[in-house]
Amino acid sequence: MQMLSRTASSLYWLGRYVERADFIGRLVEATVRLDVLSPRPAGDAAWASALAVTDTDAAFAANGRTVGPQEVARFLTIDGCHPGSIVRCLDMARNNARAVRTALTREAWTAINRAWLIFDKRAGPAGPMATLNLVEAVQTEARGFEGAIHRMLRNQTTWFIRLGQAVERADNTARLLDVKYHLLLPAGERVGGVVDRDQWTTILQTVSAVTAYRWLYSEGLRPANVIDLLIARSELPRSLAASCEEAVDILNLLAKRTGLHGEADRMARMRQARMAKTKSGEVIASGLHEFLKAFIEENAQMHFAIGRQFKFG
Amino acid sequence: MGQRAFDEVRGQGATARPELHALERWIAETPPGELKRRQQSAEATFRQLGITFAVYGESDASERIIPFDIVPRVFLPGEWARLSEGLVQRVEAINAFLKDIYGPRRILAEGVLPADLIFGNPQFRPEIAGLRPPHDVWAHICGIDLVRTGPDDFFVLEDNARTPSGVSYMLENREAMLRLCPELFRNFRVAAVDSYPDRLLETMRSVAPHGRGVNPVCVVLTPGHYNSAYYEHSFLADSMGVELVEAADLVVDDDKVFMRTIGGLVQVDVIYRRVDDDFLDPLVFRPDSMLGVPGLIAAFAAGNVAILNAPGNGIADDKAIYSYMPEIVRFYSGGEAKLPNVETWRCREPEALRYTLDHLEQLVVKLVDGSGGYGMLVGPTASRAEIEAFRAALIAEPHRYIAQPTLALSTVPTLSDAGLAPRHVDFRPFVLTGANGVQVVPGGLTRVALKEGSLVVNSSQGGGTKDSFVLMDEPEPGQSQSQSQSAGGMSQSQGS
Amino acid sequence: MxxxxxxxxxxxxxxxxxxxxxxxxxxxxxxxxxxxxxxxxxxxxxxxxxxxxxxxxxxxxxxxxxxxxxxxxxxxxxxxMTSDAGGVVRGGAEPLPPALFLRFTPLTTPDDAIRAFAEGVRGGTAIEQLHRLNVALFERATVKEMRLVPRRTAAQAFAADAVTPRGMAHIFVAAARVLGVPARYVSGYRSDGAHHSMPHGWAEAWVDDLGWIGFDATAGLSCDDHYVRVAAALDHAGAAPxxxxxxxxxxxxxxxxxxxxxx
Structure with missing residues (x-):
C-alpha cells in the first residue's frame, strides 16, 4: 500500500520547517556576531540584510518598526505574528510532526517537541547573549532531530523529510548568497575587490562552513572562493551543488521503493547535471544575481513538481 | 447506600471466595510499597507511550494519563460464560433492532415500542431510513457498560453502539500486568486479549462489500490528532496494519470511496470510523460543517463501502430507548433478556411517575435527552431544594425523564494511599459483530472510582482503570496449553 | 394541466x-x-x-x-402533467410516517414570536386551523425574492421585513409543528410564466383522513395544478435542489x- 498523500506532505513540510528554523537560527547568530560582537560593528545594515535573506523585510516594515538589533532579533526568533520567525517555523514543524506522530520515532518527535518547548512562555531575548543562547538551544534540538532521522528506518518516512530539507536548504543558501552579495558589493565595484572580512565570515558561519573553507581553500578569505564553496562544492552539505545532488538521490530512493517517478525526478536530474558543469568563476562573470534568481525560481518549481508527483494536494 | 456492596474477592464474607484465594494471597504477600512501585512503573510507561488525554489548547506538559490500579479484577469461568451469553443476546438484539427500525419497522407495527419514541427522537436519522449496510450488520463494535451487585448479578447501565472507546486501555493494561506481575499469570489461567486487533480486522474484512476480493482495503477514520482518543485511533490502525485516515484523505467518486495516496486514488472498502455521524458527510448531515467526506453516505447507500459502526446507530443506545431494551431483546430473540437492565421507571407512564415522585430521595432521575450528567438528580445526595425543583420539572414534562435506583456497585481491592481498600467498579466489555456472528472479547475495561465510597468512575472525575482477568477452565486432558490459550474465552455464536 | x-x-x-x-x-x-x-x-x-x-x-x-x-x-x-386535488398529495413515495415530521430542526426551531403566532391561529378543525395559519402568514409578510441568506432560520425569517418563499415555508412548518401538526418543507416549481432567481418552496401539513396537503403561504392558498413537487424533507436543508x-x-x-x- 502506498503512503497517504497527507502523510507524505506532512513529512516533507516537517523537513522544510525544521531546516528553515535551523537556518534562521544560524542567520541570527551570525548577525549578532557581525553586529555586536565584532570589533567593527556592522550596524543596522546587517540586521536589514537578515530580514532580506528571510524575505521578511516587508512584513517587518509593515507595522512601522524600525530596523535595530533588538527589534529584528525578536522579530526573527520569538515573534509569533509572522510566518518567518523561528517560533512559527517550529510550530508548523510540530503540527506536521503531530499529524504523522506514529510514523516518527520517539526520539525524532521528542527533538521537535523540545525545540518547540524552548519558546513556550518565553517573552523574548533581552540582549545579544540571550539571543545567542536561544538560537543555540534551537540548533541543539535541530541537530538532535537530524540524528534521529538518520537513525530511523531507511524508508519513505525518512526520505520525504530529507527531501523537504534538501529543497529548503537549496533555497536558503541561494537567498543568503544573493542578499549578502548585493550588500557587499558597493556600487560600481567589481567582485573580488575590497573584502570586508567580517561580512564574508558571517556567510560562512550561517552555513556552518568556516572550517570547511579553511580545508578547501588555502589562500585566505576571498569572495570568489566563498561563492565557489557555496555554489559548486558538493563536499559542503549546504552548498547548492550538494542540495541538488541530495534531491536526486532521495528521489531515486523514493522511485525505487514506491515505483513513482516523473516530473520531479527529471527536473532534479537536469538541474544536477547542469550544476556539475557550473564553474563559479563563469557565474560571477555572467552575473551572480541572475544565476541565483533563476536557481531560486527553479527550486520553487521543483517544490511544486514534487507536490504534483506525490499528489500532496 | 442502604445495603452493603458485594466485594468481588470476598463476596459478603470476611475471607476470599475459594477461587480467589490465590489473589488474596498475592495481595497479602506483595508489600504495598512494591505494588506502588509497579503501579508507578506502569503509569510511566503509559505516559511515554502517550496514552494521554489531550487537553485542548494546552501544551504536552498538561496532557494527562488515566490512573492505573495494579490489582486486577477477576471473573471466574462460569461467571464469564453466563455474562457472555447475555452480551451476545443483547448485541444480536441491537443489530436486529437497527435493521428493523431503518427497514420494515415491525417492532412499531406490532406495538412493542411507541412510535413517537422513535420518530420524535433526533437519534433516529431519517437520512438513513431504507439503507442497508453490507451484510446487514449495523453495530460491529459495541461496548456494553455493566455494573455488578452479586456473583452473577450484572446489570446493563448503558449500551454503546456508536463509537465506544477504551479498548486500548484493555490492551495496554494487560501489557503492563504481564510485564510487572508475571507471577499472577502463573497462578491464574487468564484468557488472552491481545488478539483483539486481529479479531477487529477480521470483523472489518468480513463485512466488506461483496465482490471486493479477498483483500478488501480497510482504514481507521479519525477526527485527527487533536481528538482526545487519538492515541487509541492510531494504536488500533497500527496494530491492525491499516491506514489511519482523516476525512480529507478520503474522496468519493462515482459512489465509491477512495483514499489519496502518493500513488493515486486507492479504493476503500471498509471504514472503522471514530467520528460522529454529524461529521461523516456534509451533504447529508450538518451542511454547515466543513468536515466530513462529501458523498460518503451515497457510497454507503450504494453498498460500495462498509462503515463501522453504521450511521444512525444512536437510536439503539439512546437513553430513551434503553428502558425498552428488555422488550426489544424479547421481541427479536424470542426469550427473556439474560442481562437485565438497571430497573428503570419511565416517567411518561403515570404509575412510574407516581412511584418516582414518592421516592425522589432514593432515586437517580435522568433526562432522557440530556447528556454529560446535565439534568440529573442523585436523590440520596441532593438537597431539599434540588429535589423540589426536580419534582416540579417531572410534573411539567414527565415524558422527558426516567428514574433508577442508586445501586450498590461491587467493590474490588484497590491500592489507595492507606494501603489496599475496597473501591467501586464498573465494567465495559467489547463485543464484535461481523458477517459470521458475534464474539465477546474475554476481557474489557474496568473503571474504578478511586475515592472512598465514590460511585463515579469517570476518568474526568478521578476514576482509574484496572486490568480485567477472565479466568479459563482447566484444560481438557490432552489439550495443549497454547491451543486453549488462543481459543479460550472467546465465545462465538454463528449467524446473526 | x-x-x-x-x-x-x-x-x-x-x-x-x-x-x-x-x-x-x-x-x-x-x-x-x-x-x-x-x-x-x-x-x-x-x-x-x-x-x-x-x-x-x-x-x-x-x-x-x-x-x-x-x-x-x-x-x-x-x-x-398535473391535476388539481385541492392540495392533497397522494400516491407519492412515503417511506416515513407523518409522526417523524413533528420534530424541530435547526432551521425550523420556533422562537417565542412564532409560538405566539401559532397559538393565535389554534382552534377549529385541523384543516381550518392550517388554512388560518396559511392566510395569516400571507397577510403579515412581504414576499420577495432576494439573495438568500444561507442557513436562515424560521425565527430569523419571521423577524425580517421581507421573506423569501423558502422563509415563508419554514415559518409555516415551524408554526404547524408548534400546533402538533406534522409538517414538512417542499421544493419544486410553480407555473406563472415568469423568470425566478430560485426554485419555489412551500409547505405540506398532515391532516388525518386527508393526508399531506400543500400550503403556499406566499399565495395564501393551498397548492393546485400549477405546482410541481420535486422533493420534501424536514426543512430546506434536506430538500435542497x-x-x-x-x-x-x-x-x-x-x-x-x-x-x-x-x-
Whole structure:
C-alpha cells in the first residue's frame, strides 16, 4: 500500500520547517556576531540584510518598526505574528510532526517537541547573549532531530523529510548568497575587490562552513572562493551543488521503493547535471544575481513538481 | 447506600471466595510499597507511550494519563460464560433492532415500542431510513457498560453502539500486568486479549462489500490528532496494519470511496470510523460543517463501502430507548433478556411517575435527552431544594425523564494511599459483530472510582482503570496449553 | 394541466476547483396528481452521475466532477402533467410516517414570536386551523425574492421585513409543528410564466383522513395544478435542489434561472 498523500506532505513540510528554523537560527547568530560582537560593528545594515535573506523585510516594515538589533532579533526568533520567525517555523514543524506522530520515532518527535518547548512562555531575548543562547538551544534540538532521522528506518518516512530539507536548504543558501552579495558589493565595484572580512565570515558561519573553507581553500578569505564553496562544492552539505545532488538521490530512493517517478525526478536530474558543469568563476562573470534568481525560481518549481508527483494536494 | 456492596474477592464474607484465594494471597504477600512501585512503573510507561488525554489548547506538559490500579479484577469461568451469553443476546438484539427500525419497522407495527419514541427522537436519522449496510450488520463494535451487585448479578447501565472507546486501555493494561506481575499469570489461567486487533480486522474484512476480493482495503477514520482518543485511533490502525485516515484523505467518486495516496486514488472498502455521524458527510448531515467526506453516505447507500459502526446507530443506545431494551431483546430473540437492565421507571407512564415522585430521595432521575450528567438528580445526595425543583420539572414534562435506583456497585481491592481498600467498579466489555456472528472479547475495561465510597468512575472525575482477568477452565486432558490459550474465552455464536 | 419547466443553475468559481461533489434533488416523482412526461438533467462538463433515493423517498443524483472546473451549469428541463386535488398529495413515495415530521430542526426551531403566532391561529378543525395559519402568514409578510441568506432560520425569517418563499415555508412548518401538526418543507416549481432567481418552496401539513396537503403561504392558498413537487424533507436543508461541496480555493457565485409555464 502506498503512503497517504497527507502523510507524505506532512513529512516533507516537517523537513522544510525544521531546516528553515535551523537556518534562521544560524542567520541570527551570525548577525549578532557581525553586529555586536565584532570589533567593527556592522550596524543596522546587517540586521536589514537578515530580514532580506528571510524575505521578511516587508512584513517587518509593515507595522512601522524600525530596523535595530533588538527589534529584528525578536522579530526573527520569538515573534509569533509572522510566518518567518523561528517560533512559527517550529510550530508548523510540530503540527506536521503531530499529524504523522506514529510514523516518527520517539526520539525524532521528542527533538521537535523540545525545540518547540524552548519558546513556550518565553517573552523574548533581552540582549545579544540571550539571543545567542536561544538560537543555540534551537540548533541543539535541530541537530538532535537530524540524528534521529538518520537513525530511523531507511524508508519513505525518512526520505520525504530529507527531501523537504534538501529543497529548503537549496533555497536558503541561494537567498543568503544573493542578499549578502548585493550588500557587499558597493556600487560600481567589481567582485573580488575590497573584502570586508567580517561580512564574508558571517556567510560562512550561517552555513556552518568556516572550517570547511579553511580545508578547501588555502589562500585566505576571498569572495570568489566563498561563492565557489557555496555554489559548486558538493563536499559542503549546504552548498547548492550538494542540495541538488541530495534531491536526486532521495528521489531515486523514493522511485525505487514506491515505483513513482516523473516530473520531479527529471527536473532534479537536469538541474544536477547542469550544476556539475557550473564553474563559479563563469557565474560571477555572467552575473551572480541572475544565476541565483533563476536557481531560486527553479527550486520553487521543483517544490511544486514534487507536490504534483506525490499528489500532496 | 442502604445495603452493603458485594466485594468481588470476598463476596459478603470476611475471607476470599475459594477461587480467589490465590489473589488474596498475592495481595497479602506483595508489600504495598512494591505494588506502588509497579503501579508507578506502569503509569510511566503509559505516559511515554502517550496514552494521554489531550487537553485542548494546552501544551504536552498538561496532557494527562488515566490512573492505573495494579490489582486486577477477576471473573471466574462460569461467571464469564453466563455474562457472555447475555452480551451476545443483547448485541444480536441491537443489530436486529437497527435493521428493523431503518427497514420494515415491525417492532412499531406490532406495538412493542411507541412510535413517537422513535420518530420524535433526533437519534433516529431519517437520512438513513431504507439503507442497508453490507451484510446487514449495523453495530460491529459495541461496548456494553455493566455494573455488578452479586456473583452473577450484572446489570446493563448503558449500551454503546456508536463509537465506544477504551479498548486500548484493555490492551495496554494487560501489557503492563504481564510485564510487572508475571507471577499472577502463573497462578491464574487468564484468557488472552491481545488478539483483539486481529479479531477487529477480521470483523472489518468480513463485512466488506461483496465482490471486493479477498483483500478488501480497510482504514481507521479519525477526527485527527487533536481528538482526545487519538492515541487509541492510531494504536488500533497500527496494530491492525491499516491506514489511519482523516476525512480529507478520503474522496468519493462515482459512489465509491477512495483514499489519496502518493500513488493515486486507492479504493476503500471498509471504514472503522471514530467520528460522529454529524461529521461523516456534509451533504447529508450538518451542511454547515466543513468536515466530513462529501458523498460518503451515497457510497454507503450504494453498498460500495462498509462503515463501522453504521450511521444512525444512536437510536439503539439512546437513553430513551434503553428502558425498552428488555422488550426489544424479547421481541427479536424470542426469550427473556439474560442481562437485565438497571430497573428503570419511565416517567411518561403515570404509575412510574407516581412511584418516582414518592421516592425522589432514593432515586437517580435522568433526562432522557440530556447528556454529560446535565439534568440529573442523585436523590440520596441532593438537597431539599434540588429535589423540589426536580419534582416540579417531572410534573411539567414527565415524558422527558426516567428514574433508577442508586445501586450498590461491587467493590474490588484497590491500592489507595492507606494501603489496599475496597473501591467501586464498573465494567465495559467489547463485543464484535461481523458477517459470521458475534464474539465477546474475554476481557474489557474496568473503571474504578478511586475515592472512598465514590460511585463515579469517570476518568474526568478521578476514576482509574484496572486490568480485567477472565479466568479459563482447566484444560481438557490432552489439550495443549497454547491451543486453549488462543481459543479460550472467546465465545462465538454463528449467524446473526 | 401540462407544465414545462426550465431550471438552470450556474456556479462560477473565482479559482479553478479540483473537484466538485454535488447531491442533486432535481427529479420530480410521480404522484396521483403529477405525472412526469419527460425530464432531463444536463451538466455542461464531464461528470459522473449516480441515481438513488434519499431516506425521505426523494429522487437523488450524485454528481461527481473532476477539476479543474471554473464554471458548471446544471440545466433541468422537463414536462409534467398535473391535476388539481385541492392540495392533497397522494400516491407519492412515503417511506416515513407523518409522526417523524413533528420534530424541530435547526432551521425550523420556533422562537417565542412564532409560538405566539401559532397559538393565535389554534382552534377549529385541523384543516381550518392550517388554512388560518396559511392566510395569516400571507397577510403579515412581504414576499420577495432576494439573495438568500444561507442557513436562515424560521425565527430569523419571521423577524425580517421581507421573506423569501423558502422563509415563508419554514415559518409555516415551524408554526404547524408548534400546533402538533406534522409538517414538512417542499421544493419544486410553480407555473406563472415568469423568470425566478430560485426554485419555489412551500409547505405540506398532515391532516388525518386527508393526508399531506400543500400550503403556499406566499399565495395564501393551498397548492393546485400549477405546482410541481420535486422533493420534501424536514426543512430546506434536506430538500435542497443542490447540496454541493467543492475542493479548491476561492469563492463561488451561484445564479439560478427558473421558468415554469403552461405548455
Amino acid at each position: 401540462r407544465l414545462a419547466i426550465d431550471h438552470r443553475t450556474t456556479y462560477r468559481f473565482s479559482e479553478p476547483q479540483r473537484r466538485l461533489t454535488q447531491l442533486l434533488r432535481l427529479h420530480p416523482g410521480d404522484t396521483s396528481n403529477q405525472t412526469v412526461a419527460g425530464w432531463h438533467v444536463h451538466v455542461d462538463c464531464d461528470a459522473r452521475m449516480r441515481h438513488g433515493r434519499d431516506g425521505f423517498g426523494n429522487h437523488t443524483t450524485m454528481l461527481y466532477v473532476d477539476g479543474p472546473v471554473r464554471e458548471i451549469e446544471i440545466a433541468v428541463s422537463g414536462e409534467v 443542490v447540496a454541493g461541496s467543492r475542493l479548491g480555493e476561492g469563492t463561488e457565485r451561484m445564479d439560478v434561472d427558473v421558468v415554469a409555464r403552461e405548455s
